[in-house]
Structures are given as structure tokens and as C-alpha cells.
Amino acid sequence: MSDQLEHYFTSNRQAHLEELSQFLRIPSISVGTEHKEHIRKAAAWLADSLKSGGMEHAQLLETGGNPVVYADWLHAPGKPTLLIYGHYDVQPSDPDDRWDSPPFEPTIRDGKLYARGATDDKGQLFIHMKAVAALLATEGKLPVNIKWCIEGEEEIASKHLFALLEKEAEKLQADAVVISDGPMQERGVPSILYGLRGLCGFQLDVTGPRHDLHSGLYGGGVQNPIFALSELLASMKNNEGTITIDGFYEGVEPLSEADRERFTTLKHDDAKVQRDLAVNALFGEAGYSFLERTTARPTLEIHTITGGFQGEGIKPIVPSSASAKLSCRLVDQQDPDRIFELIERHIELHKPAGVEVKLTLLVKGKPFRVSTDNPYIQAAARAYEAGFGASPVFVRAGGSIPIVDSFSRLLEAPVVLMNFGLPDENLHAPNEHFHLENFDLGLRTVCHFVRLVGAP
Amino acid sequence: MSDQLEHYFTSNRQAHLEELSQFLRIPSISVGTEHKEHIRKAAAWLADSLKSGGMEHAQLLETGGNPVVYADWLHAPGKPTLLIYGHYDVQPSDPDDRWDSPPFEPTIRDGKLYARGATDDKGQLFIHMKAVAALLATEGKLPVNIKWCIEGEEEIASKHLFALLEKEAEKLQADAVVISDGPMQERGVPSILYGLRGLCGFQLDVTGPRHDLHSGLYGGGVQNPIFALSELLASMKNNEGTITIDGFYEGVEPLSEADRERFTTLKHDDAKVQRDLAVNALFGEAGYSFLERTTARPTLEIHTITGGFQGEGIKPIVPSSASAKLSCRLVDQQDPDRIFELIERHIELHKPAGVEVKLTLLVKGKPFRVSTDNPYIQAAARAYEAGFGASPVFVRAGGSIPIVDSFSRLLEAPVVLMNFGLPDENLHAPNEHFHLENFDLGLRTVCHFVRLVGAP
Numbered sequence: 001m002s003d004q005l006e007h008y009f010t011s012n013r014q015a016h017l018e019e020l021s022q023f024l025r026i027p028s029i030s031v032g033t034e035h036k037e038h039i040r041k042a043a044a045w046l047a048d049s050l051k052s053g054g055m056e057h058a059q060l061l062e063t064g065g066n067p068v069v070y071a072d073w074l075h076a077p078g079k080p081t082l083l084i085y086g087h088y089d090v091q092p093s094d095p096d097d098r099w100d101s102p103p104f105e106p107t108i109r110d111g112k113l114y115a116r117g118a119t120d121d122k123g124q125l126f127i128h129m130k131a132v133a134a135l136l137a138t139e140g141k142l143p144v145n146i147k148w149c150i151e152g153e154e155e156i157a158s159k160h161l162f163a164l165l166e167k168e169a170e171k172l173q174a175d176a177v178v179i180s181d182g183p184m185q186e187r188g189v190p191s192i193l194y195g196l197r198g199l200c201g202f203q204l205d206v207t208g209p210r211h212d213l214h215s216g217l218y219g220g221g222v223q224n225p226i227f228a229l230s231e232l233l234a235s236m237k238n239n240e241g242t243i244t245i246d247g248f249y250e251g252v253e254p255l256s257e258a259d260r261e262r263f264t265t266l267k268h269d270d271a272k273v274q275r276d277l278a279v280n281a282l283f284g285e286a287g288y289s290f291l292e293r294t295t296a297r298p299t300l301e302i303h304t305i306t307g308g309f310q311g312e313g314i315k316p317i318v319p320s321s322a323s324a325k326l327s328c329r330l331v332d333q334q335d336p337d338r339i340f341e342l343i344e345r346h347i348e349l350h351k352p353a354g355v356e357v358k359l360t361l362l363v364k365g366k367p368f369r370v371s372t373d374n375p376y377i378q379a380a381a382r383a384y385e386a387g388f389g390a391s392p393v394f395v396r397a398g399g400s401i402p403i404v405d406s407f408s409r410l411l412e413a414p415v416v417l418m419n420f421g422l423p424d425e426n427l428h429a430p431n432e433h434f435h436l437e438n439f440d441l442g443l444r445t446v447c448h449f450v451r452l453v454g455a456p
Numbered sequence: 457m458s459d460q461l462e463h464y465f466t467s468n469r470q471a472h473l474e475e476l477s478q479f480l481r482i483p484s485i486s487v488g489t490e491h492k493e494h495i496r497k498a499a500a501w502l503a504d505s506l507k508s509g510g511m512e513h514a515q516l517l518e519t520g521g522n523p524v525v526y527a528d529w530l531h532a533p534g535k536p537t538l539l540i541y542g543h544y545d546v547q548p549s550d551p552d553d554r555w556d557s558p559p560f561e562p563t564i565r566d567g568k569l570y571a572r573g574a575t576d577d578k579g580q581l582f583i584h585m586k587a588v589a590a591l592l593a594t595e596g597k598l599p600v601n602i603k604w605c606i607e608g609e610e611e612i613a614s615k616h617l618f619a620l621l622e623k624e625a626e627k628l629q630a631d632a633v634v635i636s637d638g639p640m641q642e643r644g645v646p647s648i649l650y651g652l653r654g655l656c657g658f659q660l661d662v663t664g665p666r667h668d669l670h671s672g673l674y675g676g677g678v679q680n681p682i683f684a685l686s687e688l689l690a691s692m693k694n695n696e697g698t699i700t701i702d703g704f705y706e707g708v709e710p711l712s713e714a715d716r717e718r719f720t721t722l723k724h725d726d727a728k729v730q731r732d733l734a735v736n737a738l739f740g741e742a743g744y745s746f747l748e749r750t751t752a753r754p755t756l757e758i759h760t761i762t763g764g765f766q767g768e769g770i771k772p773i774v775p776s777s778a779s780a781k782l783s784c785r786l787v788d789q790q791d792p793d794r795i796f797e798l799i800e801r802h803i804e805l806h807k808p809a810g811v812e813v814k815l816t817l818l819v820k821g822k823p824f825r826v827s828t829d830n831p832y833i834q835a836a837a838r839a840y841e842a843g844f845g846a847s848p849v850f851v852r853a854g855g856s857i858p859i860v861d862s863f864s865r866l867l868e869a870p871v872v873l874m875n876f877g878l879p880d881e882n883l884h885a886p887n888e889h890f891h892l893e894n895f896d897l898g899l900r901t902v903c904h905f906v907r908l909v910g911a912p
Contacts, residue, residue, distance in 0.1 A: 098667065156769055183673065213884075213885065214855065214884040215785070216853070217750065217879060219854060220740050220750050220755035221729075221746045221749045221750040222735060222738055222739055223739040234683070234689075277664075277669070277678060279664060279810055280809075280810060283678055297676055299675040302682040303671065303772055304682075305763045306763075308759045309781075310760065312488040313487040313488060314487075316655075316757070316759055319760075322761060325764075327671065327770065329676065352695065354738065355736075356736065399670065428669075
């Protein structure tokens with residue numbers, strides 16, 4: 001790292017953190033409709049910030065939903081073009097009373113910045129923005145061409161981005177896509193994602209009697225929708241954690257010896273995870289390790305269940321309905337549409353008597369893989385070595401960024417998933433935070449990456 | 457019925473309905489704590505109304521919870537004393553948007569009075585109040601002694617009444633207890649309850665990870681508390697509706713031939729119930745009819761379930777916890793404490809790996825039976841014949857009035873359960889109502905009953 005750049009980052013650190021805090025103060029929650037105004041505010045803030053960082057053509061691309069922020073700097077003819085993707089929308093903050101400091105009042109404690117979106121994804125996106133701005137400010141130009149594509153619907157399955165990518169494929173054309181929207185392996189161990197799981201999210205609605213019934217008069221005589229829903233949910237997995245939906249594992253490739261060895265060398269500390277989560281045991285599909293279960297194997301998780309009287313005390317009713325929201329993480333050749341069909345069939349077969357069951361698809365995305373030999377992936381590895389002083393590990397991640405598969409297909413460009421978060425930064429949970437140490441190292445790493453791509 | 461009494465009821469009908477509407481306008485909901493003021497208001501209203509009906513010693517007995525309204529008229533020496541029980545508390549009204557007229561704005565449509573509490577139990581209690589007041593007004597005296605015991609915690613399992621009955625056993629001493637707090641068999645067919653089911657209500661709390669986790673990072677690797685809860689619930693009943701908690705049916709007597717015949721002669725219209733409830737099938741314990749299942753057999757029903765993200769859209773988490781509220785209706789020799797123990801043991805045996813499960817007892821009451829040969833029961837039967845022009849059927853009810861067993865034990869008095877409601881009056885549900893035809897017939901029937909007890 002040049003002295004000049006190092007000086008730039010050091011002397012601007014406070015200003016950078018203040019600017020990031022401005023961004024984090026905007027509650028740009030995309031779930032639901034009550035934060036539409038904040039979504040707009042966050043998008044406009046980003047366009048302004050990119051402009052003042054030297055980017056050109058900063059604009060909001062309308063999608064029919066939340067806008068995508070676009071900007072570019074295209075003055076490196078003959079050099080590769082990088083498309084940097086991120087998202088400015090965040091998860092809801094509830095339960096707010098479980099946060100030690102308010103979710104939208106960024107607070108630094110013990111070298112960590114606490115706020116909703118700190119690590120997912122505002123903090124990580126901001127690293128790219130400030131690294132590129134720093135290169136431009138200190139050197140007057142960039143060694144590559146840069147485009148930005150920052151969406152506001154990542155937390156609601158990128159509803160409108162797919163169509164936008166098709167429509168604006170030319171504008172967004174690039175040689176590689178760069179995304180930082182997840183955790184590194186662990187503190188001090190950077191990682192590059194070469195696989196992501198796909199997603200199939202759905203809702204189950206069970207309907208029984210026309211209205212809630214007094215359980216003293218009708219109890220025992222009609223099907224209870226909560227019981228029917230529980231039975232259906234329980235029928236989808238056995239007590240060894242194996243999913244029992246017929247055909248579910250079709251297209252899942254057995255883990256190769258090399259894969260399993262790679263998992264073993266990661267030396268994952270299961271006992272530490274168990275302690276951190278305060279559970280009496282880790283639990284998952286029989287025959288697989290924690291890391292394999294959470295990254296390379298498909299899953300079925302229940303996110304929401306609700307039914308009956310939701311007030312204080314007990315109200316002895318047979319409720320009229322009950323519902324649940326679930327999603328499957330998918331791997332290899334599993335296809336979300338096919339999985340949805342299999343679930344439909346499972347429900348048809350297992351539907352308890354006396355109720356109606358409705359199944360609704362909520363989100364979907366295909367699994368993703370990239371070759372670790374790709375030159376952009378290799379450049380990222382070298383950048384980490386220079387920035388962190390540590391070789392990255394190559395990992396498959398359990399999460400889903402459905403848009404990754406689309407980028408790779410529609411732009412025909414490799415996707416480089418280089419993360420700066422940590423696994424225990426409470427993303428999607430109270431007390432989300434971002435380690436500032438990785439913010440600092442990330443700035444340097446992105447500078448190295450951009451230079452390596454420009455002069456391999 | 458004397459012409460004088462008939463004239464009294466006819467000329468006072470409008471005033472009676474207006475007075476009942478006043479009572480129904482008070483949202484005296486006992487579940488939760490936000491209606492404490494309305495509870496007090498309803499109790500005070502009752503004491504005033506009893507006083508203006510000629511009762512003496514009207515007072516609120518403090519219980520540590522909601523007060524019990526007491527009053528008496530004891531000027532018939534040598535004659536039996538009747539204790540009339542009722543309750544002035546009501547169920548919550550939610551979901552309010554499912555009511556065709558607001559729950560606490562009584563409205564008459566098609567000869568029915570719509571309001572929360574119309575049939576359960578304000579309307580039925582009010583029949584007794586006005587019948588006794590009418591006898592006193594038209595004849596200057598009563599043929600029996602009367603005491604009133606009207607509680608404000610029936611919908612929350614009569615939390616403080618048990619202790620009060622023990623403490624005030626002498627004051628409340630009576631030869632028979634009269635209760636109207638449920639439905640008749642059907643329109644035109646009055647009924648006398650000779651059996652009630654007991655109750656054991658409890659809450660299940662399943663706790664997993666310290667906080668909600670991102671399902672993309674931890675999904676598949678930790679037990680999902682909603683899944684664990686669903687599995688536990690599903691393990692308590694099989695798909696034929698039989699409860700699978702070991703030992704649950706201990707103390708349940710097989711239905712006698714006579715019992716089963718009595719059920720058959722009731723000629724219950726299952727198809728009509730199915731149509732009314734809009735379900736594709738009735739469902740319950742294999743080997744029993746709908747009537748047997750809902751009155752003579754024990755049950756296990758789930759009233760509430762909740763877990764995970766409760767907002768709009770999908771939030772892909774492994775939630776930190778999930779919980780459910782359930783109750784069992786008990787018959788014959790089943791004891792709620794024993795049932796709770798069996799459930800504890802069941803949970804210990806079936807607890808899924810990776811979560812903690814907490815079981816909390818919420819309410820309990822023993823089953824109740826009375827002999828149909830008892831003279832007070834027989835007086836009630838003759839009163840129905842005179843008032844309704846129809847012989848009552850003797851039925852066992854599915855509901856629970858835990859206090860009935862206590863009255864019968866602590867006061868050593870038979871309990872006469874004579875109802876004036878109808879089964880489809882939506883008690884505990886939106887659009888609760890009371891048929892005014894039965895209000896009118898009830899007034900006459902109670903007068904007959906009081907006279908028959910005074911001069912058998």
C-alpha cells in the first residue's frame with residue numbers, strides 16, 4: 001500500500017465512519033411497505049455519495065419496486081470493467097427491545113459498529129465506495145473501469161432486479177462482478193465464496209372452521225388447524241434432521257473426498273458455536289458435519305408460525321386457521337421450481353382430514369458455483385494476502401444471493417464473492433454489528449484487488 | 457304463569473332489554489390486565505341492579521383479583537335457599553373486524569341480541585335477575601331464599617373464586633346452586649347438564665439459540681424451535697384423533713350402553729354442523745360420534761401457537777424460540793394434576809435434541825357429574841316443561857366450569873345447570889349473540905323453577 005493511500009485512509013477514518021453512520025441511520029427496511037420513504041432516502045444518499053467520490057452518471061434506475069442505484073467511472077480504455085454490487089435495504093430490526101443500543105442509532109463499542117445493516121450490507125458496500133474514492137483521490141485515476149449496481153430489495157429476494165438485469169444488460173456489462181455481502185470464515189481468516197445455496201421460500205396456510213370455536217363445545221369434534229399444521233411441518237423432516245419430502249435430494253451431488261477434506265481443513269470449532277448460541281447441542285442432518293450441513297447440504301427451515309389467540313392468557317378456542325413461512329436452501333442441481341412442486345405433492349399426500357391447505361411460493365433462486373481457478377478469483381485471493389496478511393480459504397456458503405446466479409448468466413461474467421463480515425455479527429438479529437478492524441483491512445484489500453485487476 | 461307476571465314481563469320488555477344493553481356495553485374482559493376498570497364498573501353495575509331488584513346486602517367481595525358480587529333475599533324461613541351463580545366477565549372480542557356490529561354496542565337483528573357476553577354469560581345471568589325481581593315486584597315476596605354469587609374471572613379459570621368459596625362457605629351456604637352459562641341442546645329443545653368436562657390448560661415454551669439466526673448461515677446446523685414444537689405437538693395425538701400421551705385415558709370410563717343410547721336419541725345433525733362450520737369433514741377420536749367426542753370424551757386442543765418473525769413478508773431466520781398454549785378437557789376420574797404430570801413425562805421422553813422445553817400449568821378444574829334423580833334437577837325439568845312447553849333432554853356438556861365441582865364439594869349442594877343459550881350463538885367468537893325468544897322463555901322458566909322449589 002502506498003504511503004499516500006495509507007495516509008489518506010488514516011486521516012479520513014473519522015470522516016468515513018461518520019459518513020457510514022449517516023447511511024446506517026436511514027431505516028431502509030424493504031420487508032413490508034411502511035419504509036418506502038426511507039428506501040428512497042437511502043438510494044438518493046448513495047447516488048450523492050458516489051458522485052462526491054468521483055463517480056459519474058450517478059442515477060436511480062426505476063424498477064417498479066425499490067430503485068437500483070447506478071454510477072460508473074469508465075476512463076480506463078482497454079482495461080477490465082468491474083461491476084460492484086451491493087444492497088442498501090436492511091432487515092427489520094424487531095424485536096427492538098433486544099438491542100443494547102437502538103438499531104438505527106449507530107454506536108461504536110469495543111471496536112465494533114452496532115446498527116441494523118452494519119455488516120449486511122451497508123458497511124461492506126461502503127468499503128468498496130471508499131476504496132475506489134481513495135484510489136481516485138490520491139492517484140487522479142483508476143486502473144480499471146468501474147460500474148455500480150446497488151439494489152434495495154435484496155432482503156425481499158431481489159424482486160425486481162432480475163428483470164432490470166435483462167433490460168439493462170448492456171449498461172451493466174462487465175468483465176467481473178464483485179460482491180461483499182456475507183461473513184469471512186472467522187476473524188483473521190478471509191475467505192472467498194465459490195458456492196452459494198439456492199432458495200425456495202413459501203407459505204403454508206391451513207384453514208379449518210369458518211370462525212374460532214369454543215373448545216369446550218367443539219373441541220375433539222373438528223380438526224384443529226394448529227395441530228394439522230404441526231403435523232404437516234413435522235412430516236417434512238425426521239428426528240435425525242433428514243428432509244422427508246419425496247424426491248427432495250434429487251440433484252444433490254454426494255460430497256467428494258476433496259470437498260470433505262476441504263471442510264475438515266477449515267478446523268471449524270463446533271463447541272464454540274454451541275457455546276456462542278447457548279444451545280445444549282448442535283443439530284442437523286445425520287451423517288454430516290456442522291459446516292457441511294450449513295453450506296453444502298440443502299435445508300428446510302421454518303421462519304414463522306402463527307395461529308389462534310395471540311393475546312395474554314389462555315383463550316380456549318379451536319382456531320379458524322394457522323399459518324407458517326418456510327424456506328429451503330438448495331445446492332448443486334436442485335431447482336427451486338421443482339422443489340416447490342415436490343412440496344405441493346407432499347402436502348397433497350399428507351394433508352390432515354378436516355382442513356384446507358394452501359401453499360404459496362414467496363421467493364426463489366438457483367444455487368451458484370464458480371471455479372476457484374478463475375483469474376478474478378485469483379486476484380481476490382492475492383488482494384486478501386496483501387490486505388490481511390493471510391491467505392483466504394475457499395468456502396461454500398450456506399446463504400443465498402439469488403441474484404448471483406443471474407449476474408453470472410445474464411452478464412456472462414464471473415462473480416467474485418469476497419466478504420469482510422464475521423459469522424457472529426448478528427446479521428438479521430438484534431445487535432447487528434461490524435468489526436471496524438475488518439472495515440480498515442477491507443479498504444486496503446479492495447485497493448489491492450482493483451490494482452491487481454488493472455495490472456495483473 | 458299468573459296474568460300479573462305475564463303482564464309485568466310484557467310491559468317491562470323494552471326496559472329489560474335496555475338495561476341488559478347497558479350491562480353489555482361494559483367491556484369487562486378478564487383476559488389480560490387492560491380492562492380492570494371495566495371489570496370494576498360491571499361489578500358495581502350488577503350490585504346496583506340487584507339492589508333495585510329488591511335484593512339486600514348487595515356488596516362486592518374482594519378476592520385479590522376481580523371482585524365477586526354478592527346479594528341476598530332471605531325472608532322465606534323454612535324454605536330452601538338457592539344460590540344463583542353467574543359471571544360478569546367476558547372473552548376478548550378480537551378479531552374485531554370480523555364482527556358485523558361492534559362487540560360492545562349491543563344491536564338487535566332478526567330477534568337476536570348481538571354483543572360480546574350476550575349469551576356468555578351476561579344475557580343468561582340477567583334472566584335470573586329479572587325473573588326474581590319480577591316475582592318480588594308482583595307478589596311482594598319470594599317463595600324461597602335467594603343468594604347471588606357472580607364472579608368476574610370465569611373466563612380466566614375462576615382464579616380467585618375457589619379460595620373465596622372456602623373462606624365464605626357459611627355466607628354462601630345454600631340447598632342448591634343454579635347456573636345458566638351454556639347452550640341448550642338446540643332451538644326448542646331445553647336441556648339440563650348432568651356432566652361437565654374438567655380442564656387442564658398449559659403452555660409450552662421451546663427455546664433454542666440465544667437469538668434469531670440467519671437461516672443461510674445456521675440453517676440446517678441447529679435445531680429449529682418451531683420445528684421442535686411442531687414435532688412435540690404432533691407427537692401428542694395420532695392421525696386418527698387419539699391422544700398418544702401415555703396414561704392419558706386412565707380413569708376414563710367406557711361409555712355405557714345407556715349413555716350411547718342417550719346420545720343416539722339426541723339425533724344430532726352432524727351434516728348441519730359441518731355445513732355451519734364450513735369444514736370439508738368433521739374430525740375426531742376414532743370410534744366415537746361427534747356428540748360423544750365433544751361431551752363425553754377427553755380432548756387435547758391447541759389454542760395458540762407463535763414463533764419467529766411475525767411481520768409482513770418472509771424473514772429467513774432460525775428463530776430463538778416458539779411457544780404454544782393448549783388445554784385438555786377431562787372426564788370421569790381424570791384428574792388435572794395427574795394429566796399435567798403425564799404431559800411433563802411425555803415431553804421429557806419426546807423432547808427434540810438441541811432445544812430446551814418449559815411446561816407451565818395455566819388452568820385446571822376437575823370433571824363434574826350430578827344425578828338426574830335429584831329433586832332440584834327434577835324441579836328444573838318441570839320448570840322447562842311449563843316455560844318452554846317441552847321436556848328437557850339430559851346431556852353431558854363438553855365445556856368446563858371448574859367452579860361447578862367446587863360448589864358441589866364445598867357447599868355440599870347439588871348444582872343445577874339449566875341453560876338458555878343456543879350452540880351456534882358464537883360464544884368466544886365474533887358476532888356472539890343471544891336469541892331473544894329464549895330470553896323471554898327463560899324469564900318464565902326461572903319463575904316456574906323458583907316456585908316449584910318453594911312449593912314442590
